[in-house]
Amino acid sequence: MKKASLVWIIVLLSTVAWAQVPQKMSYxxxxxxxxxxxNVTGTVAVxxxxxxxxxxxxxxxxxxxxxxxxxxxxxxxxDNSTGSLGIGTSTPASSAKLDVSSITQxxxxxxxxxxQRNAISSPAxxxxxxxxxxxxxxxxxxxxxxxxxxxxxxxxNFACGTSSVTFTFRxxxxxxxxxxxxxxxxxxxxxxxxTRVATSSNDADAYGDLFQWGxxxxxxxxxxxxTTGTLSTGNTPGNSNFIIWTLASGDxxxxxxxxxxxxxxxxxxxxxxxxxxxIPTEQEWFEERQxxxxxxxxxxxxxxxxxxxxxxxxxxxxSVSSQGSFLHYWSSTTSGSANSCAVVMSxxxxxxx
Numbered sequence: 613m614k615k616a617s618l619v620w621i622i623v624l625l626s627t628v629a630w631a632q633v634p635q636k637m638s639y640x641x642x643x644x645x646x647x648x649x650x651n652v653t654g655t656v657a658v659x660x661x662x663x664x665x666x667x668x669x670x671x672x673x674x675x676x677x678x679x680x681x682x683x684x685x686x687x688x689x690x691d692n693s694t695g696s697l698g699i700g701t702s703t704p705a706s707s708a709k710l711d712v713s714s715i716t717q718x719x720x721x722x723x724x725x726x727x728q729r730n731a732i733s734s735p736a737x738x739x740x741x742x743x744x745x746x747x748x749x750x751x752x753x754x755x756x757x758x759x760x761x762x763x764x765x766x767x768x769n770f771a772c773g774t775s776s777v778t779f780t781f782r783x784x785x786x787x788x789x790x791x792x793x794x795x796x797x798x799x800x801x802x803x804x805x806x807t808r809v810a811t812s813s814n815d816a817d818a819y820g821d822l823f824q825w826g827x828x829x830x831x832x833x834x835x836x837x838x839t840t841g842t843l844s845t846g847n848t849p850g851n852s853n854f855i856i857w858t859l860a861s862g863d864x865x866x867x868x869x870x871x872x873x874x875x876x877x878x879x880x881x882x883x884x885x886x887x888x889x890x891i892p893t894e895q896e897w898f899e900e901r902q903x904x905x906x907x908x909x910x911x912x913x914x915x916x917x918x919x920x921x922x923x924x925x926x927x928x929x930x931s932v933s934s935q936g937s938f939l940h941y942w943s944s945t946t947s948g949s950a951n952s953c954a955v956v957m958s959x960x961x962x963x964x965x
Contacts, residue, residue, distance in 0.1 A: 699712045700712060737757035747762070764888045773798075781805070782805070804823075806819060810914060812921070813910055819924065821835070822835055824854065826882055827882055837852055839930035841856055844868065845868050875891045893943055910922055922938055923940070941955045
């Protein structure tokens with residue numbers, strides 16, 4: 613019985629396929645639901661001649677409302693005069709092909725792995741995707757005509773913990789590794805100016821440079837740089853001297869007046885980090901401590917995944933001290949009008965700022 617039914621279906625389809633096609637007909641194609649029922653609410657109709665509508669403008673998208681096609685939608689608007697499609701707006705911008713408007717939802721691009729992204733055939737310049745296995749937690753990427761990059765022009769194949777970062781520091785090209793911190797953030801694997809990852813808390817080759825808060829890569833950060841007592845009147849002193857200060861100079865600042873916005877974010881005025889990188893905030897340091905070395909001891913800093921050495925400090929008179937016994941790392945956060953916040957640890961003391 614089943615075999616007979618199958619033959620009948622084949623014959624019927626063949627008969628329809630061979631039937632003569634009328635020279636002219638009006639038609640409407642609809643989308644059916646899982647039960648094969650037609651005219652379900654929300655179906656999109658493709659109309660010829662305006663079935664269900666009084667008039668259809670060329671390019672207009674008609675919608676089914678359950679019984680017939682309707683020509684308007686509060687969520688989707690086509691402006692035929694400009695060739696613009698609006699989602700969530702009835703007045704799409706004339707300069708945009710697609711104008712999406714919402715205060716409760718966002719735009720979600722296609723999500724895929726690097727392997728799936730690389731399998732895209734002949735990607736168009738400007739094509740955007742979310743790559744799920746790039747960066748620390750995924751990455752928004754764009755094809756620039758030659759290859760895939762992230763949205764700030766960096767490598768699209770960056771994976772924290774295995775990828776390295778090459779940048780210019782002290783006038784020369786250097787390459788540092790990366791590490792995923794205990795709190796999930798991506799860090800460089802060593803201090804700026806260090807020649808290697810620390811092998812102990814008192815590894816001098818891993819100490820790196822000693823920056824005055826907010827200053828750039830000017831040479832002042834070298835441990836043996838010359839000193840001057842002349843305060844800077846601007847954000848860039850224009851020399852490589854370490855600026856010393858006295859209590860008479862006020863609030864222990866290398867500037868003659870306070871300015872607390874020199875290291876904030878990747879676009880900070882004097883950001884000394886590689887492009888796309890920044891100095892961590894006080895909160896980020898706190899989260900990393902809590903997750904990675906909550907003991908607040910010097911040894912805990914080195915035993916963490918960040919391998920923090922006790923690089924010491926440079927005091928107000930320009931002398932370097934506490935190497936191997938004092939851990940002091942700046943944050944980009946300021947407190948009040950004159951103070952900056954840092955992570956501070958010694959052999960037995962808790963953090964302070």
